[in-house]
Amino acid sequence: MQKNRLEAFSDGVLAIIITIMVLEMKVPHGVDWQTLKELQWVFLSYVLSFVYVGIYWNNHHHLFHSAGHVTGGILWANLHLLFWLSLFPFVTGWMGENTFSALPTAVYGGVLFMAAVAYYVLQLTIIAQQGRDGVLATAVGRDWKGKISPVCILVGILISFVTPILSHVLYVVVALLWLVPDRRIERRLAATPPGE
Amino acid sequence: MQKNRLEAFSDGVLAIIITIMVLEMKVPHGVDWQTLKELQWVFLSYVLSFVYVGIYWNNHHHLFHSAGHVTGGILWANLHLLFWLSLFPFVTGWMGENTFSALPTAVYGGVLFMAAVAYYVLQLTIIAQQGRDGVLATAVGRDWKGKISPVCILVGILISFVTPILSHVLYVVVALLWLVPDRRIERRLAATPPGE
Amino acid sequence: MQKNRLEAFSDGVLAIIITIMVLEMKVPHGVDWQTLKELQWVFLSYVLSFVYVGIYWNNHHHLFHSAGHVTGGILWANLHLLFWLSLFPFVTGWMGENTFSALPTAVYGGVLFMAAVAYYVLQLTIIAQQGRDGVLATAVGRDWKGKISPVCILVGILISFVTPILSHVLYVVVALLWLVPDRRIERRLAATPPGE
Amino acid sequence: MQKNRLEAFSDGVLAIIITIMVLEMKVPHGVDWQTLKELQWVFLSYVLSFVYVGIYWNNHHHLFHSAGHVTGGILWANLHLLFWLSLFPFVTGWMGENTFSALPTAVYGGVLFMAAVAYYVLQLTIIAQQGRDGVLATAVGRDWKGKISPVCILVGILISFVTPILSHVLYVVVALLWLVPDRRIERRLAATPPGE
Numbered sequence: 128m129q130k131n132r133l134e135a136f137s138d139g140v141l142a143i144i145i146t147i148m149v150l151e152m153k154v155p156h157g158v159d160w161q162t163l164k165e166l167q168w169v170f171l172s173y174v175l176s177f178v179y180v181g182i183y184w185n186n187h188h189h190l191f192h193s194a195g196h197v198t199g200g201i202l203w204a205n206l207h208l209l210f211w212l213s214l215f216p217f218v219t220g221w222m223g224e225n226t227f228s229a230l231p232t233a234v235y236g237g238v239l240f241m242a243a244v245a246y247y248v249l250q251l252t253i254i255a256q257q258g259r260d261g262v263l264a265t266a267v268g269r270d271w272k273g274k275i276s277p278v279c280i281l282v283g284i285l286i287s288f289v290t291p292i293l294s295h296v297l298y299v300v301v302a303l304l305w306l307v308p309d310r311r312i313e314r315r316l317a318a319t320p321p322g323e
Numbered sequence: 324m325q326k327n328r329l330e331a332f333s334d335g336v337l338a339i340i341i342t343i344m345v346l347e348m349k350v351p352h353g354v355d356w357q358t359l360k361e362l363q364w365v366f367l368s369y370v371l372s373f374v375y376v377g378i379y380w381n382n383h384h385h386l387f388h389s390a391g392h393v394t395g396g397i398l399w400a401n402l403h404l405l406f407w408l409s410l411f412p413f414v415t416g417w418m419g420e421n422t423f424s425a426l427p428t429a430v431y432g433g434v435l436f437m438a439a440v441a442y443y444v445l446q447l448t449i450i451a452q453q454g455r456d457g458v459l460a461t462a463v464g465r466d467w468k469g470k471i472s473p474v475c476i477l478v479g480i481l482i483s484f485v486t487p488i489l490s491h492v493l494y495v496v497v498a499l500l501w502l503v504p505d506r507r508i509e510r511r512l513a514a515t516p517p518g519e
Numbered sequence: 520m521q522k523n524r525l526e527a528f529s530d531g532v533l534a535i536i537i538t539i540m541v542l543e544m545k546v547p548h549g550v551d552w553q554t555l556k557e558l559q560w561v562f563l564s565y566v567l568s569f570v571y572v573g574i575y576w577n578n579h580h581h582l583f584h585s586a587g588h589v590t591g592g593i594l595w596a597n598l599h600l601l602f603w604l605s606l607f608p609f610v611t612g613w614m615g616e617n618t619f620s621a622l623p624t625a626v627y628g629g630v631l632f633m634a635a636v637a638y639y640v641l642q643l644t645i646i647a648q649q650g651r652d653g654v655l656a657t658a659v660g661r662d663w664k665g666k667i668s669p670v671c672i673l674v675g676i677l678i679s680f681v682t683p684i685l686s687h688v689l690y691v692v693v694a695l696l697w698l699v700p701d702r703r704i705e706r707r708l709a710a711t712p713p714g715e
Numbered sequence: 716m717q718k719n720r721l722e723a724f725s726d727g728v729l730a731i732i733i734t735i736m737v738l739e740m741k742v743p744h745g746v747d748w749q750t751l752k753e754l755q756w757v758f759l760s761y762v763l764s765f766v767y768v769g770i771y772w773n774n775h776h777h778l779f780h781s782a783g784h785v786t787g788g789i790l791w792a793n794l795h796l797l798f799w800l801s802l803f804p805f806v807t808g809w810m811g812e813n814t815f816s817a818l819p820t821a822v823y824g825g826v827l828f829m830a831a832v833a834y835y836v837l838q839l840t841i842i843a844q845q846g847r848d849g850v851l852a853t854a855v856g857r858d859w860k861g862k863i864s865p866v867c868i869l870v871g872i873l874i875s876f877v878t879p880i881l882s883h884v885l886y887v888v889v890a891l892l893w894l895v896p897d898r899r900i901e902r903r904l905a906a907t908p909p910g911e
Contacts, residue, residue, distance in 0.1 A: 132722070132726070132776060134328070135331065135723065135726055136726050136729070136730055136772065138328065138331055138332050138335060139335055139726060139727055139730030139731070140730045140733060140734055141332070142332055142335030142336045142339060143335070143339055143730060143731055143734040143735070144734055145336060145405075145409070146336055146339040146340055146343065146409055147339070147343065147734065147735065147738065149409050149410065149412055149413055150343065150346070150412070150738070151742060152413050154347060154413060154416040154417045154420065155417065158421045158424035158425075158426050158427055159426065160426065162426075163426065163430065174406075177402075177406055177409070181399070181402045184332065185395075185398060188328060199773075202773060203769070203894070206765075206769045209733075210762075210765055213733070213734055213737050213765070214737065216737055216738070217737055217740050217742060220742040221742045221743065224742065225746045228746035229746075230746050230747065230748065230750075230751065231746055234751070306399070330524070331527065334524065334527055334528050334531060335531055337528070338528055338531030338532045338535060339531070339535055341532060341601075341605070342532055342535040342536055342539065342605055343535070343539065345605050345606065345608055345609055346539065346542070346608070348609050350543060350609060350612040350613045350616065351613065354617045354620035354621075354622050354623055355622065356622065358622075359622065359626070370602075373598075373602055373605070377595070377598045380528065381591075381594060384524060502595070526720070527723065530720065530723055530724050530727060531727055533724070534724055534727030534728045534731060535727070535731055537728060537797075537801070538728055538731040538732055538735065538801055539731070539735065541801050541802065541804055541805055542735065542738070542804070544805050546739060546805060546808040546809045546812065547809065550813045550816035550817075550818050550819055551818065552818065554818075555818065555822070566798075569794075569798055569801070573791070573794045576724065577787075577790060580720060698791070
């Protein structure tokens, strides 16, 4: 298995996820401002998920930039990540239509959390193959963002049963945290030739 | 981040957008000419949006032909453009089913306008990286089409609340303006080796 | 514009068309044999369209194998072909649910016909760029299949208003005609290095 | 026809299939635990199909890793495999909504079975081109997994009319069988340069 095939397949899946999410924004029957106003939460959920998929796509490239040979373990760890991301259209649509309900907000957080876990497992799998002194292990370092994000999202899930609004705030904060490009990895990898 | 990964991802997203728009043309239950006739505006909206996505795909390639290294800023400017383009299926479906209504016509124009702005920002971001003497800055030149288009679309949005038909005419005129391949860039780039 | 970008985009669009057609086969509510039986025509329409898209994908590669530089004309001739192919999911769904009705059968034929015309125009555009002595012009030769197919489909459209069944037979015959790989081009191109 | 075009097209189709399956998980109207609970079988069907498409994608790469020239026969054998895989979203949705019904369970198995047959035919077609001493023929060897899987699935189809639950168990067992990466081929191919 060559790295570029896995990257191309992942790119394809991510491109489809980011695009079909918009199909959950159903074309309304009305044509007045009220109709448009009712779409606001569906729209904002879509924006949030679009940003999250964008972040995963971006970070995914950083991960594989330094990966060399693709083993069966890496392949399935990658498919595991794609699985959780593939649930984004569903949970985005559900939360968008029921923004102030506890359960859809918690389930959205649950998928975010599992995607973060799957990403972490994928990172570990690649590091395990390169060794603790490999490019990725050095670049990731202490990885405070990768550790603080799942904690924030877990808190978001828990408080969704009390005040879903606060959960949304946390989900947005985590997205903003990652929207800043991961300069740690970028800097270290800049001088590193691709692993292939 | 290598340029070709960003191009492949953008190609994927554009290919999906241009294709799933057709899903907004719902298969009708009737089988007579009247049924077909009722589809005419949905169909024409689809044609217009298909041409717009085709134009963006075409111009997108010209932009990146001369781009060298992809920075985090370029990456997010590109995702920003894809975000507005991803709303095409939604606004195409809404305008197609309510062709002579003001608001869907205005919102369609709004998405066209934001896509034009996002494209302009992406262009500026790439030029900022290359410097004002770079290939793209020279090729784009005064960029009259890039400046006149958003103005026409803004006018289209405003008059949609008076006569939506005139807005449609303007949207079509802007599309025709770009349908003519951008010979400025093409000519200058022809002799330029790819930036990679 | 490089040839491989255009090929990749076309591959993407064709892959999406061939796959989303299946979404027109709606999951039924019943679970008995009768339910399954009622799906037969939708299923057969899907098979026919799947084969047609497969044929176009196959022939598309042959066309571009010998193409060199991609001009603006070739690009828009290609998008024109993709436009008609993008209507396949819609007309397949409509004909599948109304197999024995005249109009859906005629409209399906109409899209087949326009796709054939668009393919022919694309072929002419590439030949015009290579010159009449170019690889493609020589390989295509008299092109009897390219000439007889639209005629058969035109006949199919006309008789759909009398006996739609006969139209279906004609559509299937034309598909079978192309299912046989185009050995003319294959043979000539085998010894020809890619045009890039 | 170059091998990488066929691989890219297949990757695209598989990426779309694996992603649009999630669209069959309709966003529910309710927001309570009962609503979520009712989704469990649809969700588990989705997981199972996701794993199957992942397996096919993985094995597909192994197949083509050793393939050299792509003939018309290989091309259509590959499209035949993609056809059966393209029915996954439909049968997954149907079985997911009617988990304990005989017919949807049998039809799901039928598509699994036909995909296995199509895969086997594709393997034979590639081996026929390479000769019985080719890389793939040697690597596949006796192919016990490729022979036992269709038998298990056939049994699953038959008993679905008695106890659908047992069919599901069999479908899961076959998936687990393949989830273990195909070390036979992997080991032999590791030292083999790509066939292109």
